[in-house]
Amino acid sequence: MRRRSVLLLLLALACLVVAPVVHASDGNWRVFVLVAYDEEWHTIANILYGYTAEELALVLIHSINDRFYIFDIYFSPAEYTFWDSADDPESYNEMMDEVLAETNFNNQGYKWVLIAFTGQGIPGAWGVCDWAYGAVLVEHAYLNGVGQATDNILQHELSHLYDAPDHDEADLDCVMNNYDYWIGFPWYYKVPTALVTANWCDDCKTVINENNDWWGSWQEGGSGGGGGTIDLYPVKH
Amino acid sequence: MVNRRQALMVLAGCLAVATVFLAYYTVETFAYREFEMIHYEVEEIDHSDVAWTLEDPDEYILAAIQNEGLSVRARRNETNFIDQVREHGDVWEIEYNGSYYYVVCLGSCDPHPTPDRWVLPKYYMINNKRGVQTQVAAADVSLGGLWIVWALGWRKLTP
Numbered sequence: 001m002r003r004r005s006v007l008l009l010l011l012a013l014a015c016l017v018v019a020p021v022v023h024a025s026d027g028n029w030r031v032f033v034l035v036a037y038d039e040e041w042h043t044i045a046n047i048l049y050g051y052t053a054e055e056l057a058l059v060l061i062h063s064i065n066d067r068f069y070i071f072d073i074y075f076s077p078a079e080y081t082f083w084d085s086a087d088d089p090e091s092y093n094e095m096m097d098e099v100l101a102e103t104n105f106n107n108q109g110y111k112w113v114l115i116a117f118t119g120q121g122i123p124g125a126w127g128v129c130d131w132a133y134g135a136v137l138v139e140h141a142y143l144n145g146v147g148q149a150t151d152n153i154l155q156h157e158l159s160h161l162y163d164a165p166d167h168d169e170a171d172l173d174c175v176m177n178n179y180d181y182w183i184g185f186p187w188y189y190k191v192p193t194a195l196v197t198a199n200w201c202d203d204c205k206t207v208i209n210e211n212n213d214w215w216g217s218w219q220e221g222g223s224g225g226g227g228g229t230i231d232l233y234p235v236k237h
Numbered sequence: 238m239v240n241r242r243q244a245l246m247v248l249a250g251c252l253a254v255a256t257v258f259l260a261y262y263t264v265e266t267f268a269y270r271e272f273e274m275i276h277y278e279v280e281e282i283d284h285s286d287v288a289w290t291l292e293d294p295d296e297y298i299l300a301a302i303q304n305e306g307l308s309v310r311a312r313r314n315e316t317n318f319i320d321q322v323r324e325h326g327d328v329w330e331i332e333y334n335g336s337y338y339y340v341v342c343l344g345s346c347d348p349h350p351t352p353d354r355w356v357l358p359k360y361y362m363i364n365n366k367r368g369v370q371t372q373v374a375a376a377d378v379s380l381g382g383l384w385i386v387w388a389l390g391w392r393k394l395t396p
Contacts, residue, residue: 015384092346092356118280124346126355132353160355166348170307178348180276180360182309190308190360 020117031072031216032078032112033061036103038085040119040173044140057117063151064158067198070074070205071212074219075161085118092125096137100130107134110215113161126195127153129160136161141195145183149195156194161215162208168202174201191210245390250384255286272344272361275316277301278308279338285338288330288337294318298340301332308343318364 037045037053045056056100061075068075083102089095099116107113114135121139122128126149136157141149155175167177175191200208263366279301297311298318313319319342322329329340342365344372 093354095349095352124359126359127357129355130353131355156357166327166355168310178358180278180343188365189362192357192360194357 002035003211008199012139015179016040027214027218027220028074029212030219031075034103034105034112034114035061035077035080035094036083036099036114036116036117037080038083038116038120040085041117041140042082042119044119051086059116060151060154061115064154067155068158068208068233071162071208073208073212075115076080078112083116083118083182085120087120089123092128092137092171095122095136096130097201099137100135101132105133105135110134111217113215117150120126126192127157129157129159131161143183143191143195145187146165146191146195149191152195152198154233155198159200159204159208164200164204165212172201173197173199175199176201176204241390242394243355245272245387245394249387250388252380256380258268271313271394273313273347273350274310274345274358275313275319275363276308276310276343276345277316277318280340280341281305282330282337282339285330285332285337285339287328288332289325289328291318291321291331291333293321294333301340302338305338312347313344322377327364 001219035054035057037057041056044051045051045053051059057080058077061077062216065074082104085095086098089098095118099118100114103114103116105112105114114133116135117140118137118139119140122137126139126141129135136154138150138154138157142152143149145209148151152175159176164176167174168179170179172179172193175194175197177197179193180190181193181196182189183189243374277298279298288317295311295316295318297309297316297374301307301309318340322340322342330341331338331340342363343360344363345360346356348358350356
């Protein structure tokens with residue numbers, strides 16, 4: 001009898017200890033995403049990967065969700081739209097302005113973000129982030145000596161939305177690091193370190209964790225949906 | 238069924254495509270652009286007959302020399318070393334304080350052009366002749382070998 005009481009007491013104590021932990025992770029900051037893609041993205045998805053444009057976008061966003069999971073952030077594609085990119089843009093700014101104009105994106109009180117995918121080269125850039133609009137523009141990247149790097153570019157740009165800064169530091173294993181990474185024989189060229197690592201440094205983890213409420217709204221019950229939504233309007237700046 | 242002649246035609250087509258890609262890559266590598274950022278990285282070399290003496294180094298090339306093997310980034314309008322290189326006939330080997338250096342140089346855009354925009358820049362080679370020469374030579378040899386194989390096969394099959 002006494003032994004049973006002790007066991008019950010221990011079980012109750014265990015529940016008290018575990019309950020807050022379970023509760024803390026039982027939900028996430030659900031960020032609705034308007035996904036835009038252009039004609040070149042559509043072609044690459046079809047020919048290179050055998051996916052539709054939307055499927056390829058979804059695969060990438062899912063892989064990003066696996067990385068942002070540690071911050072209780074979940075990007076949830078809610079709408080897809082086609083974006084007719086100009087074939088010969090002068091600059092990355094022009095391309096970003098074009099996608100914002102064509103999608104007529106409205107971030108609805110910082111609840112939504114725009115992820116625009118392009119299959120053509122962004123002049124001078126792998127990706128662009130516009131903090132004010134909550135929009136990122138990402139180029140499809142499959143590089144010699146690196147492989148597929150589109151997910152890392154997306155991770156880098158989305159991290160900027162949470163105020164993670166760029167780094168320029170040799171040997172720093174962080175997806176926000178722009179320091180030149182040397183791709184050796186037989187390719188001989190350099191890319192930002194961001195393209196070859198999916199990790200964040202501790203500083204970036206702290207910043208993103210502190211700002212994880214900047215976009216989206218808190219959703220109880222994890223990524224599977226369900227539960228009530230608490231409509232919070234995060235203060236961004 | 239695909240006969241050997243058709244297979245060789247396919248091979249020729251693949252070679253032509255590879256050649257076009259290589260040509261595009263080479264042109265792209267050396268294309269002149271207006272860069273906002275310049276990256277320097279130096280490597281000490283034993284000696285150079287073509288090196289010119291660096292007498293008035295800007296702080297960025299000096300930092301690159303003092304931190305050999307590390308890439309040092311400068312705003313284009315704050316560094317004049319690249320202008321000095323142009324004045325010396327695009328020679329990227331320099332002599333400074335009795336030592337010789339080879340300079341690798343890249344160009345890129347500004348990663349933070351406005352307060353609201355962040356950019357993950359592409360890096361373009363302004364000077365990396367050693368690496369590119371090796372790569373182009375290796376690719377040329379490979380393509381040349383394949384063309385010879387194709388030509389011999391074609392000749393053998395042509396009556």
